[in-house]
Amino acid sequence: MGTVSRRRIAVFGAGAWGTALAQAFSASHEVVLWGRDRGQLEEIARIHENTRYLRGVRLRDTLAVEADFARAAAQAELHLVVTPLAGLRTTVRELRRLAPGRALLWACKGFEAGTGKLPHEIVAEECGAGSASGVLTGPSFAAEVARGLPAAIALAAHDADFARHWVGVLHQPRLRIYANTDLVGCEVGGAVKNVMAIAAGVSDGMGFGLNARAALITRGLAEIARLARALGARGETLMGLAGMGDLILTCTGDLSRNRRVGLALAEGKGLADILRQLGHVAEGVSTAREVVGLARRHGVEMPICEAIDALLHHGLDARGAVERLLARDPRAE
Numbered sequence: 001m002g003t004v005s006r007r008r009i010a011v012f013g014a015g016a017w018g019t020a021l022a023q024a025f026s027a028s029h030e031v032v033l034w035g036r037d038r039g040q041l042e043e044i045a046r047i048h049e050n051t052r053y054l055r056g057v058r059l060r061d062t063l064a065v066e067a068d069f070a071r072a073a074a075q076a077e078l079h080l081v082v083t084p085l086a087g088l089r090t091t092v093r094e095l096r097r098l099a100p101g102r103a104l105l106w107a108c109k110g111f112e113a114g115t116g117k118l119p120h121e122i123v124a125e126e127c128g129a130g131s132a133s134g135v136l137t138g139p140s141f142a143a144e145v146a147r148g149l150p151a152a153i154a155l156a157a158h159d160a161d162f163a164r165h166w167v168g169v170l171h172q173p174r175l176r177i178y179a180n181t182d183l184v185g186c187e188v189g190g191a192v193k194n195v196m197a198i199a200a201g202v203s204d205g206m207g208f209g210l211n212a213r214a215a216l217i218t219r220g221l222a223e224i225a226r227l228a229r230a231l232g233a234r235g236e237t238l239m240g241l242a243g244m245g246d247l248i249l250t251c252t253g254d255l256s257r258n259r260r261v262g263l264a265l266a267e268g269k270g271l272a273d274i275l276r277q278l279g280h281v282a283e284g285v286s287t288a289r290e291v292v293g294l295a296r297r298h299g300v301e302m303p304i305c306e307a308i309d310a311l312l313h314h315g316l317d318a319r320g321a322v323e324r325l326l327a328r329d330p331r332a333e
């Protein structure tokens with residue numbers, strides 16, 4: 001791949017992942033980071049660190065911050081939305097109103113609370129079905145990417161030319177980006193692995209051991225693939241970065257916030273306290289509810305997600321959730 005010209009990129013959302021991606025892309029592009037907390041942006045400009053969401057990472061001097069949303073939007077040819085999923089709809093709506101016609105990527109993972117919609121469906125509703133847009137997703141802990149450790153992720157878009165073009169612009173040796181056209185598969189993989197990571201945290205927290213965790217990951221992948229196929233995904237996508245890759249990372253890595261939610265649930269802590277102490281979004285918590293609803297509507301069996309939804313939202317305790325899974329009848333693999 002030859003040298004690419006510097007592009008103007010605006011990143012919306014200054015949490016852990018938005019800050020990490022802004023840091024990574026500012027190595028070769030002009031990046032401006034917008035966040036809703038003006039004080040936090042001032043701190044980044046002053047000491048080049050996001051102490052609230054990405055403590056200990058020295059950010060590049062050339063990484064600019066902008067508190068004015070409209071100005072950040074107007075300056076850039078690529079908009080990259082990295083708010084929690086709950087902020088995606090209003091953010092892209094405002095982007096389209098203030099600075100239409102720019103390329104759009106998002107990195108949020110999950111199903112919209114209340115509607116069960118995937119991110120690309122939200123974007124299609126707000127920006128039109130044929131908009132120049134796609135998702136960045138895959139196994140990538142913010143703390144590692146921000147430090148320049150190697151990672152590989154997918155950029156998926158319906159339009160193969162769009163995906164190839166932005167892969168060419170954004171790919172770098174330490175953040176390898178693979179083009180994909182299966183938006184549904186990539187987004188379902190990224191969403192449901194967060195629920196599985198909560199399950200893995202519960203299993204590990206209860207001391208069930210490595211065999212149990214391997215079983216959970218494997219059967220979890222089968223669940224994810226079933227739902228993804230029912231929603232129109234290609235099966236092989238779930239064997240790639242956005243499926244198996246992200247599932248393994250989040251179920252086994254203690255940097256995962258979703259996994260940490262599971263570990264704390266296994267200790268008997270209450271969900272509200274866990275989320276308060278976490279201080280970051282754990283998308284699996286709201287995703288679990290939406291996955292269960294979608295699975296029922298599409299007639300897909302998802303026992304692990306059902307058990308985690310019951311644990312998170314319907315008063316079942318961790319032991320009860322595990323017993324429910326272990327008591328299932330035998331079946332063919």
Ligand SMILES: NC(=O)C1=CN([C@@H]2O[C@H](COP(=O)(O)OP(=O)(O)OC[C@H]3O[C@@H](n4cnc5c(N)ncnc54)[C@H](O)[C@@H]3O)[C@@H](O)[C@H]2O)C=CC1
Pocket residue numbers: 013014015016017018019035036037053082083084085086087088091107108109110140141142143279280281283
């Ligand atoms: N942290 C990670 O390693 C990765 C996170 N992601 C995904 O990226 C998304 C964002 O995650 P993080 O940055 O880690 O979350 P975070 O909890 O670290 O930060 C969230 C940020 O978004 C802001 N925010 C919340 N609601 C907002 C809204 N409506 N509009 C604008 N800003 C809003 C918060 O003030 C905060 O700055 C999530 O969907 C997550 O699943 C994806 C890959 C890796």
Ligand SMILES: O=C(CO)COP(=O)(O)O
Pocket residue numbers: 109138139140141142194197246249250255256257258259281282283
């Ligand atoms: O999506 C992630 C890594 O790919 C981050 O996972 P958590 O949100 O569980 O920390």
